[in-house]
Amino acid sequence: MDISAFVFLSSSLFLFYFVFSNAVDSITQSQSLSDSKGTNLVSKDDGFVLGFFSTGNSNNRYLGIWYNNISVRTVVWVANRGNPIRDSSGVLMLNSSGSLVLLSQNRTVVWSANSTQEAGSPVVELLDSGNLVLREKNEENPESYLWQSFDYPSDTWLPGMKLGWDLRTGLERRLTAWKSPDDPSPGELSLGIVLHNYPEIVVKNGSKIYCRGGQWNGIRFSGGPGGLKTNPVHNFTSVSNKDELYFMYHTIKKSLITRAVINQTLHKYERYMWIEADKKWIAYFSAPQDTCDSFNLCGAYGNCIIGYSPICQCLGGFKPKSPERWNPDDWAKGCVRTTELSCKDKDKIGFVKLVGLKLPDTTYSWVNKSMNLSECRVQCLNNCSCMAYSNTDIRDGGSGCAIWYGDLIDIRQVAGGGQDTDWLDVYIRMPASKKVNQEVSPPKKKVNQEDVIDKQKMKVRVAVAIAIAVVFGVLLIAYCICKRKNFRVNLVIAVILLMEYAYMANGLYAWLT
Numbered sequence: 001m002d003i004s005a006f007v008f009l010s011s012s013l014f015l016f017y018f019v020f021s022n023a024v025d026s027i028t029q030s031q032s033l034s035d036s037k038g039t040n041l042v043s044k045d046d047g048f049v050l051g052f053f054s055t056g057n058s059n060n061r062y063l064g065i066w067y068n069n070i071s072v073r074t075v076v077w078v079a080n081r082g083n084p085i086r087d088s089s090g091v092l093m094l095n096s097s098g099s100l101v102l103l104s105q106n107r108t109v110v111w112s113a114n115s116t117q118e119a120g121s122p123v124v125e126l127l128d129s130g131n132l133v134l135r136e137k138n139e140e141n142p143e144s145y146l147w148q149s150f151d152y153p154s155d156t157w158l159p160g161m162k163l164g165w166d167l168r169t170g171l172e173r174r175l176t177a178w179k180s181p182d183d184p185s186p187g188e189l190s191l192g193i194v195l196h197n198y199p200e201i202v203v204k205n206g207s208k209i210y211c212r213g214g215q216w217n218g219i220r221f222s223g224g225p226g227g228l229k230t231n232p233v234h235n236f237t238s239v240s241n242k243d244e245l246y247f248m249y250h251t252i253k254k255s256l257i258t259r260a261v262i263n264q265t266l267h268k269y270e271r272y273m274w275i276e277a278d279k280k281w282i283a284y285f286s287a288p289q290d291t292c293d294s295f296n297l298c299g300a301y302g303n304c305i306i307g308y309s310p311i312c313q314c315l316g317g318f319k320p321k322s323p324e325r326w327n328p329d330d331w332a333k334g335c336v337r338t339t340e341l342s343c344k345d346k347d348k349i350g351f352v353k354l355v356g357l358k359l360p361d362t363t364y365s366w367v368n369k370s371m372n373l374s375e376c377r378v379q380c381l382n383n384c385s386c387m388a389y390s391n392t393d394i395r396d397g398g399s400g401c402a403i404w405y406g407d408l409i410d411i412r413q414v415a416g417g418g419q420d421t422d423w424l425d426v427y428i429r430m431p432a433s434k435k436v437n438q439e440v441s442p443p444k445k446k447v448n449q450e451d452v453i454d455k456q457k458m459k460v461r462v463a464v465a466i467a468i469a470v471v472f473g474v475l476l477i478a479y480c481i482c483k484r485k486n487f488r489v490n491l492v493i494a495v496i497l498l499m500e501y502a503y504m505a506n507g508l509y510a511w512l513t
């Protein structure tokens, strides 16, 4: 081999190494990622990879982003969700007019980034956050990115990603589930923010609300117990102004890896944390959490209370609309007033304060963040279709005014006994003959068949737990006093079986309830 050929070969290899080795986090116009060559982008801190992948047993190829350091491949974003490439011909590149395009055979455009401006010297970079961005070479300001994958989420909400609206451009960022674990094309389930006057976070099934996370009250979403709230793992940021309306979260400890996903198979929104020791994701929050999270289960003025029978109760001053047929099929019919409201005479109208409730659906609502509660009351009193009012922000003793028009729906009990202070009180319009401004606690829990069964189940569970503990103790003593190795090994196996048995018993119990 002559020297020039050697120099050419080694410099090509050198170039190849630098352009295509896993250490690259960006490409420019002269470079590309190719499925057949197996080239990837890896973010600077090694957290995320952009590359080609298949799902299940299919040969369909997708361009996507997944965690680099996690042994269970977890895809967080897919470019060509509904448009797979059938072979390994996929190439991601910046074409000569600066657009980011994904090409398949015969240079067919399979997917392209929707940038509004043409770039002069564009760079595509995979950031440490997992955000794939298209920007001008020297432009570092996120506001000036030409395009970013965080603006077009798939099913995963990552830390630092905005969920909500850019009101200037009308861009909505929401999560859409994969159709199935093997098919990333958009499914029916989505998580997003609906732009009512008083915006809410909702899970939708197609165009219908499936589960309502509720409104942001300054420290949490009003939707459900243990719900979306700042906690030791992640905190929330809420931004609402004339330009933008979004929610964002950050993982408080940098070393923790968390994600939130909308999952069509589970019919759930779930929040996961990676447990490196066990090499698995654990879900630490999911919605819907219980029956009462089903949207509008109890109908107008119905209050869904877990543990009550029937689970739907009417708010104080209301009675079932169809009393003789108060069964599950009729719950949705809701409740009606025991005493009709007179609209004209304001002296005959008052408001009853209810505590620990999920704020009603805000499809028909009105908000003024500068008003205080007494102004809010007047605002509501002055309009006959106003049925309730509340503060919008719970911090510093409460501020802002929200009012509800028409029937109040999708109410549930979220807190009991005044222990929780995270919930806004809501004031409901009532005839003045009803006691005004008195706290109405939910009706006393009725003893019923289900409770008796619950108690029996509890007894069985305790008995099983004690039995297991005793057997475990005996085995432990046997292990300590016996020195024979085989016997000890058998004991360890016995303990493992015992633990599995306990786990199964627990599962059986959960299934029974």
Ligand SMILES: *[C@@H]1O[C@H](CO)[C@@H](O)[C@H](O)[C@H]1NC(C)=O
Binding pocket: 045, 046, 047, 069
């Ligand atoms: C990924 O793993 C590498 C090597 O173990 C480590 O240096 C890096 O900090 C990790 N990055 C993240 C984001 O966990």
Ligand SMILES: *[C@@H]1O[C@H](CO)[C@@H](O)[C@H](O)[C@H]1NC(C)=O
Binding pocket: 095, 096, 097, 098, 099, 100, 101, 109, 112
């Ligand atoms: C680059 O890709 C964009 C998007 O597909 C397309 O509109 C444009 O015509 C392409 N430019 C060239 C030179 O092919």
Ligand SMILES: *[C@@H]1O[C@H](CO)[C@@H](O)[C@H](O)[C@H]1NC(C)=O
Binding pocket: 105, 106
């Ligand atoms: C690519 O182009 C060739 C020649 O025009 C054609 O025979 C072939 O079917 C094309 N392949 C695809 C996948 O479109």
Ligand SMILES: *[C@@H]1O[C@H](CO)[C@@H](O)[C@H](O)[C@H]1NC(C)=O
Binding pocket: 114, 152
């Ligand atoms: C691309 O942008 C246009 C105009 O803003 C929008 O109508 C279209 O839905 C966008 N396409 C995608 C795939 O986001």
Ligand SMILES: *[C@@H]1O[C@H](CO)[C@@H](O)[C@H](O)[C@H]1NC(C)=O
Binding pocket: 188, 205, 206, 210, 267
């Ligand atoms: C979503 O809606 C479809 C059509 O109405 C229905 O068949 C399906 O069961 C719903 N899924 C869930 C999770 O409610």
Ligand SMILES: *[C@@H]1O[C@H](CO)[C@@H](O)[C@H](O)[C@H]1NC(C)=O
Binding pocket: 235, 236, 237, 250, 251, 252, 253
């Ligand atoms: C959330 O936590 C991140 C990381 O610790 C921090 O930078 C940010 O300021 C916090 N945001 C809020 C609203 O507390």
Ligand SMILES: *[C@@H]1O[C@H](CO)[C@@H](O)[C@H](O)[C@H]1NC(C)=O
Binding pocket: 155, 181, 261, 263, 264, 265, 266
């Ligand atoms: C959704 O749930 C299914 C069933 O448990 C699981 O196989 C799949 O991995 C989940 N998807 C995500 C993105 O977590």
Ligand SMILES: *[C@@H]1O[C@H](CO)[C@@H](O)[C@H](O)[C@H]1NC(C)=O
Binding pocket: 368, 369, 370, 371, 375
């Ligand atoms: C909101 O309330 C404040 C204080 O009462 C008032 O000055 C302002 O005009 C109200 N804004 C609207 C849009 O009603």
Ligand SMILES: *[C@@H]1O[C@H](CO)[C@@H](O)[C@H](O)[C@H]1NC(C)=O
Binding pocket: 372, 373, 374, 375
């Ligand atoms: C509410 O605001 C009005 C008008 O600014 C003021 O007169 C009133 O004292 C305030 N009430 C309370 C309870 O702060």
Ligand SMILES: *[C@@H]1O[C@H](CO)[C@@H](O)[C@H](O)[C@H]1NC(C)=O
Binding pocket: 382, 383, 384, 385, 386, 405
């Ligand atoms: C009461 O509010 C409704 C709903 O916003 C509105 O249509 C109606 O005009 C209002 N009535 C009065 C008297 O302000």
